[in-house]
Amino acid sequence: MAGPILEIVDLEVVYRTDRADVRALNNVNLKVFPGEVRGVVGESGCGKSTLAFTIMKYLDPNGEITGGQIIFNGEDLEEKTNAEMEEVWGRHLGMIYQDPTASLNPSLPVGEQVIEVATAHDLATRKEARKGTIELFDRVHIRDPEDIINRYPHELSGGMRQRVGIAAGLMGKPELLIMDEPTTNLDVTTEARILDIVEELKDELNSAFLYITHDLGVIARVGDAVEVMYAGQIVEESSIDDLFAKQHHPYTKLLLRSIPDPEGRKGSLQEVPGSMVDLTDLPAGCNFNTRCPYRKEVCFEEDPDLEETGEGHRARCHFAPITNATPTAEEETRRGGQPVWEETPGGKGGVPILEVKDLKKYFGGGGSWLPGVESQPVRAVSGVDLTLEKGQTIGIVGESGCGKTTLARTIIGLNEATEGLIHFNGEEINRSVSRRSRETLKRIQIVFQDPRSTLNPKRTVGQAIARPLVMHGDFTSEEIPQKTVDLLRAVGLTPGLAVRFPDQLSGGQKQRVAVARAFATNPALVLHDEPTSSLDVSVQATILNLLLDLQDGWETSYLFISHDLSVVRHISDYIAVMYLGHVVEFGATEDIFQPPYHPYTEALLSAIPVPDPRLERKRIRLTGSVPSAVNPPSGCVFHTRCPRKVGEVCEREAPPNRSEGDHKILCHIPKEELNEVEPVLSA
């Protein structure tokens, strides 16, 4: 094998801030070889993006390289000036960013931005570069490249823009291409297609790729080798197959087990105890010693080195490989779940809590004061039926724009339904939140997506949790502090947090406070709108465990919205798959994950990145993007993208239900045929 294209030796990076120095990278060593995709995985704050920006010399002004070398193509990049780097950027070293909207110039046609990579480096004449761009667009599967080349970024979908970004990155034929979470902002079906492209390019080109991601499932698909980072250090390095087969570092092991398995069932997920160490105040000894279940005395005294622990496998642990080691620290005792309320009317299931019938929510539309002008409404939710029983969970999945969030907001009353019925505890509540009864308001609650905005930054945690107790007036002012503390404990937080402000909490803690606030009024139904999608996987595991525990103890019903099928599978009893405002498939969780499938569910299942490189699966890819909800396709709304389209009937008629009992599939394909479809996932 040829020598490495990139070699990083003992790299150290520090960010200087008002308060203290943040040690973002410590003693990082890695090599990238031509023709390989080397993954860098880790949770937020582990230093993976800093690593990318340091290599590119794009470090923030307050960032400083305090030690080590970055040797690229035999040259030390640190010694190069920005003027010299201009030769390197694009031509030898390229980067693809997480957000293609921000990395493309909105006032230039996208083709122009790819062409200029070649012309700026005098690699080609304009004419040749244009031809090259069209070829590249074709290669990253952009249809009609001659047309797209003249389009502006805002005219393209997110997935298209990311393809343009990849084309721009490839244009200079760089020896090393750094990809920083290129699919994180994309829908899972779009992501699958981008990952296909990366796989193809890897086979065709002899370039090296450094692929940065938080998603072990993604790296399992495209990576050859992987570096696992924690607290600014590489803690494990291995080939992909080896890593997923046996982890030599405790962090990697816990991390992999904290991911809900798309094959898996309800049950507790592995939690990584504690939280990420403070990079301004690293512990003595091993950086992971604050959270490690295998720690012994030596871990607090000596910092382990990244050492060979197997063939092509390195780990930074005194006891690596830990495959045979036994945990020394006790398993975290399970917390939460104890009901704070004395009386909970008994029995799970049977009693319908929420019934939704033919619910429609349209935005805008209708006439105008100008004669003859009539605008079409956005049909966000068009005819949804659901029945949710006591203590059960319905998961709602679908890609962005499918109407799942609008559905939740309409049920809770933040939107007023356009048509249809919502029954809660047998009472009709088909109106907006300001006109609902006190009792109804108390009994339906919601947990939102964004931990940064879910709490009022000017109020303490205690105030946030106590407010619902105060306003609904079920308790005397003497009882409220105790109830607040009880609620904090129920969500696994220490009572001392009550005096903290939200900016002093981690994302996971904020989300726990939001859960406590939702449970403060003893709700019968809690809607969860992507409550874990902006959290790290290890934190997600703790929140999902908490929600399941609370449900067991309080017999609360959940409507759980997520784009992540694995998460929904983990937590739900029933799943509704939504597409363009319609529920296209509904059924018990296990029925959704095995044939018969709705063709859309089948495609979604095929697109999920699974953290297991050995898993075989069918490759089903959707073309195009989700049509506009202003003018949805006639007949079956999925017919424009359906890989199993029957024929003209799909465009003409609304699809009938093709399954029986609890399971519902709206499709024109006969049931017998759907039954014969092979499973998507097989070991």
Place this chain on the structure above:
Amino acid sequence: MSQENPNLAPNLWERTKNGLSYIVRLRRKPLGLAGLIIILAWVIISIFAPFLTPYGPTDFSSDRFQGPSLTHPFGTDRWGRDVFTRVVAGSRTAFSLALSATFLGLVGGTLLGLSAGYFGGWAEEVLGRAMDILMSFPALLIAMFVLGVLGPGTINVIIVIGIAHIPRIGRVARSATLQVKNQEFVEAARVRGESNLYIMVSEILPNILDTLGVEAAIRFAYSIFLSASLGFLGLGVQPPTPDWGLMISESRNYLQTAPWLAIFPALAIASLVLGANFLAEGLEEVTGGER
């Protein structure tokens, strides 16, 4: 859960953060710190004004048109009054006028801007356009017109300047409200069944106070400026009250022979306006950025 710390209960409501933390953070911003020092200096001067000089602001004497000297550091005017005493005393006039006017504008602007931003719809449209109209006339022109009708006087000046501030503060309050009102904690309050008044006062207002504080500092500087202009035009505070604008106006005929009559009040105005603007700049930096 009986082992619960009994002292915890009162702690639940304890606030550990307050406006002081911003002042503390100002120490790293040279410009804002300079502004703060200038303003504080003027505050101290105005509080202790009567004790700083042996003269009274309206005491006549026979020492007319004296140049700056040890007995009269800023000289004397045509009635023999000590200019230093009058500049110092004028700071009280300036502060009381500007603070009241800023407060009036802040209350009115926040009330209108917050409700316009929160409720949206036609109320917002009407308010927005009304404010646009008010803003399309120079504030000085409106002030001159209104004072022409109402007659000059301290209270009228405060009202006029305060009203002139309302559209701008209202606009700032509205846009700050728009940024906050769709955040999830506001929706959580709506879902809980909170009243609109509670949401506006307890959920949104605390989160736009930072922005309003910066705007208040800018409006304060502008109030000083506007009240001096009105004083200069004779529409503001009436003689013999010591007022900087009025003093400059009275000095017009003696600019050649007794320039100190104009220079010192002008410097006073400039330093206070500059100080308030620096402070606004500094506050914007410490409240805006996370770091």
